[in-house]
Amino acid sequence: MSTGGSNRAIIAALGANIGIAITKFIAFLLTSSSSMLAESVHSLADSGNQALLLVGGKRSRQAPDVAHPFGYGRERYLYAFIVSIVLFSVGGLFALYEAWHKFADPHPIDAWVWVPFVVLIAAIAMESYSFRTAVHESNRVRGKQSWVSFVRTAKAPELPVVLLEDAGALIGLVLALGGVGMTVATGDGRWDAAGTACIGLLLVVIAIILSIETRSLLLGESATPADVAAVAAALVGPGVESVIYLRTMHLGPEELLVAAKIEIGAGATAVGIAAAIDDAETRVRAAVPIATVIYLEPDLRRSLVPGSTQGVQS
Numbered sequence: 001m002s003t004g005g006s007n008r009a010i011i012a013a014l015g016a017n018i019g020i021a022i023t024k025f026i027a028f029l030l031t032s033s034s035s036m037l038a039e040s041v042h043s044l045a046d047s048g049n050q051a052l053l054l055v056g057g058k059r060s061r062q063a064p065d066v067a068h069p070f071g072y073g074r075e076r077y078l079y080a081f082i083v084s085i086v087l088f089s090v091g092g093l094f095a096l097y098e099a100w101h102k103f104a105d106p107h108p109i110d111a112w113v114w115v116p117f118v119v120l121i122a123a124i125a126m127e128s129y130s131f132r133t134a135v136h137e138s139n140r141v142r143g144k145q146s147w148v149s150f151v152r153t154a155k156a157p158e159l160p161v162v163l164l165e166d167a168g169a170l171i172g173l174v175l176a177l178g179g180v181g182m183t184v185a186t187g188d189g190r191w192d193a194a195g196t197a198c199i200g201l202l203l204v205v206i207a208i209i210l211s212i213e214t215r216s217l218l219l220g221e222s223a224t225p226a227d228v229a230a231v232a233a234a235l236v237g238p239g240v241e242s243v244i245y246l247r248t249m250h251l252g253p254e255e256l257l258v259a260a261k262i263e264i265g266a267g268a269t270a271v272g273i274a275a276a277i278d279d280a281e282t283r284v285r286a287a288v289p290i291a292t293v294i295y296l297e298p299d300l301r302r303s304l305v306p307g308s309t310q311g312v313q314s
Contacts, residue, residue, distance in 0.1 A: 007158075009158070009162045013133075016126040016130040017050065018043075020127065021044045024119055024123065031113070033109055033192055034102040035116075035180050036180070038196045039176045039199065043123075052079045052083055052086070053157075053161060055079060056076045056080065070251050070255075071255060076156070077217040080158070081215065087206060095197070096204070098200075099197035103190060103197075106190045107189045108183060108187040109184055113184050123173050127169045127170050130162075130166050131170060134163045135163070142154075152213060155224075164206050164209065179191050179192045180195065223248040230287045231260075233287070234280070234284045237279060237280060237283055239264060239268065239272055239275060241301075243263070244260075256290045256291045257292075258288075258293070258294045261298075262280065262297070264298045264299070273298050276298070277298065281296065
C-alpha cells in the first residue's frame with residue numbers, strides 16, 4: 001500500500017498529541033494531579049513516536065547502495081520497534097513510577113479542580129479525531145479482515161502502531177478522568193494514583209503487543225497467503241511446467257523478495273530457459289506488483305528423497 005494513508009494518520013495523531021500534551025502539562029502544574037502528569041508524558045511520548053514513524057518512512061525511501069543492495073525498506077520496521085520501546089519506557093514505566101510515588105504520598109486535588117475535567121474532555125475530543133482518521137485510513141486497506149487480524153498481519157507497521165496508540169490514549173484518558181473524578185469526589189489522592197497505575201499498565205501491554213508484531217516484521221515475514229498463491233500460479237507458464245519450491249520475504253512493506261526453483265522441460269535449451277525465466281518474472285510482477293526482487297533457479301523435477309527441499313512451498 002502507499003504510505004500516503006499512513007502519513008495522514010501519523011500527522012493527524014502528531015498534531016493532536018502535541019496540543020494534548022501541552023494542555024495536560026498545564027493542568028498538572030495547576031493541580032499536581034499524578035494522572036495528569038502521566039497523561040502529559042504519555043502524549044509527549046506519542047508525539048515523539050509519530051515523529052519517529054515519519055523519520056522511518058523517509059529513510060526507507062533511500063535508494064539501494066553497495067552496503068544495502070536490497071534497499072532500506074526495513075527502516076520502517078526498525079523505527080516502529082523503537083516506538084514500542086519508547087512507549088514502554090517513557091510512557092508505561094514512568095506512569096507506574098508516578099503511581100507508586102503518589103500512593104506513598106497521596107494528596108487531594110484542592111485547587112483548580114475544574115481544570116483536569118476540561119482538559120481531559122478536550123483531549124478526548126482531539127484524540128477521537130486522530131483515532132477516527134487512523135480507522136478511516138486503515139479501512140481502506142484492511143478489507144474484510146478483523147481488527148485483530150489487521151494489526152497482526154499488516155506489512156506496513158505505521159497504521160497498526162497509530163491505531164493502538166490512539167486506542168490506548170482514549171482508554172487512558174477515560175482512566176485519568178475516573179481517577180481525577182474519584183479524587184475530587186472523595187478527597188482521597190489514592191484514586192488519582194490508581195488511575196495513573198492503570199494508565200501505566202495499559203501502556204506496557206500496548207508496548208509489548210507492538211514489540212512482538214514489529215519483531216516479526218524485522219525478522220522477515222513471508223508474503224500473505226494470497227500473494228504466495230498468486231506468485232506460484234504466475235510462475236507456471238510457457239517453458240515452466242511447475243514450481244518445485246517457493247520462498248518469499250518482505251524487504252519492506254511494498255517490496256517483496258521471491259526465490260523459487262522451477263521445473264523446466266528436459267529438452268529445454270539455454271535460450272529457451274532464459275526466455276522462460278524472463279517471461280515468468282514478467283508474469284509474477286504483473287500478478288503481484290510488490291515483487292521487486294525475483295530469483296529463479298531452473299531445475300528438473302526429481303523423485304523426492306528424505307531431506308529434500310523439493311516440493312516445499314512457503
